[in-house]
Amino acid sequence: MTLSAGKKAARQSLIVAELALSPTVRTSALAQRLGVSAETVRRDIEELTRRGLVSRTYGGAAGRQLGLQPDFSGRDTEAVAERDAVARLASGFVKPGHVVMIDSGSTAARFAQALAARDERITVVTNGFAVAEAFMRSGNARVMFCPGEAVARERGVYGSETCGFLRRFFADLVFIGASGLTAEGPTDVEAEACAVKRAMLERSDRRMLLIDSTKFGRRHFEIVCPLKSLSAIVADRPPDAALAEKLATNGVAVHAANREEGTA
Missing domain, CATH: 1.10.10.10 (Winged helix-like DNA-binding domain superfamily/Winged helix DNA-binding domain)
Incomplete structure (x- = not known):
């Protein structure tokens, strides 16, 4: 042909x-x-x-299968420059004294590394091993690690104990990642991870989705939450017009690194 x-x-x-x-x-x-x-x-x-x-x-x-994705280490090698740009931009939203919740994804881990480098006096609540590890050399960050069932391929802990622990606290900001973002909301493969993300989103009025532009329009097995549940997305570049319109209609701010930082 x-x-x-x-x-x-x-x-x-x-x-x-x-x-x-x-x-x-x-x-x-x-x-x-x-x-x-x-x-x-x-x-x-x-x-x-x-x-x-x-x-x-x-x-x-x-x-791309709706119910499959690479494990944490596999995802960590994808769209590296894009996710680093997201991490740098997102770290600027955190101020001294803030309590932040960060989930266990590979983008969240890169964000944690950028945030830890600032060495601010903050409190971090997380279910991600890589997130917690990022702050081990920080002299100012207080890290509270969730209990739960450890899942090696995701480098995090999940389950009812994890969600119950999260609901004990309030946060100034919540940062979650996702495997995709559609007009219906962020999507992910793992149901356990989605449950943790939802529990975190309940604990703050400022709810940030960290996502690189390769995931725009990408559908996966489960919708994490409707768009209106997010305060903002932080991405390496703005989404296309159709998705941008949906985000605006639902009151979701868009922070794009190539517009706000001048990066590619």
Whole structure:
């Protein structure tokens, strides 16, 4: 089958169809089949990745299943520059004396590292091992770690004890991550993680979603909360017009690093 480079929608539909039959596809094989350059296929994969339909890999793409995601260490190697930009921007919202709740995701861990580097006198409540570890060298941060069932692949603790512990406290700010963000709200794969995020969101009037732009429009198994439950999102760049409109309609502020920090 040969398609011209101008038939982008048809090319991208074929890429998604290929990934429904095979867990991964190679850029070179797709270029040969489609009769276009490897660079054209790479641009298609980049766009499909931003839409949450596939996952970019070295030399090709992999399918995205609603109920599957890489473990913590796998996610920590994706969109590194984007998530570091989010972390730097988000750390500026925390002031001395604040109590902050931070969940266990890989973006939250990078945020914790940026926040710990400021060495502010703050209190951190978290269910994430990597978040707690980030503050171990801080002389000023007080860290309260949740009880619960430890899950190695997520580097966090979860369960009813975790949620019950969180409900004992109030926070100035809550920072959560998510695997995707749609017009209905942030989405994630793990039900236990969603429950912890919801428990945290209940404990503050300032509820921040930390998310990189590769997750815009990406759907996963469970909706964490409706958009109106968020105060703001912190991202590396603004979302597209449709999602931005939904966020504004629901009163969710958008803080974008490439606009507020001048980063790419």
